[in-house]
Amino acid sequence: MALSDRESERLARIETALLKLSDLDWQIFLALHFDDMSVREIARHACLSQRRVKRRLCRVIRIVARELEDGP
Structure with missing residues (x-):
């Protein structure tokens, strides 16, 4: 299935x-x-606290959201 523009x-x-x-x-x-x-x-594997992992995931969401907001 092709994506729309x-x-x-x-x-x-x-x-x-x-x-x-x-x-x-x-x-x-x-x-x-x-x-x-x-x-x-993830926290255990990366040697980070769960809180730190959650903060980093929030950062990812903010970065993606900001990029989408700047769109047409």
């Missing part, structure tokens, strides 16, 4: 936002969304 633009903006992430934020994002790890598992 609007969907393609939105996807491009999300990709742009994800490219702005630090390596650690990128790894946390991937672990949560693609490796199906819990915050607790």
Whole structure:
């Protein structure tokens, strides 16, 4: 199924936002969304507190949201 122009633009903006992430934020994002790890598992694996992992995930959401807000 082909994406509409609007969907393609939105996807491009999300990709742009994800490219702005630090390596650690990128790894946390991937672990949560693609490796199906819990915050607790990510924290243990990354030697971070759960609170720190949650803060980093919030940062990822803010970065993506900001990129989408700047759109047409």
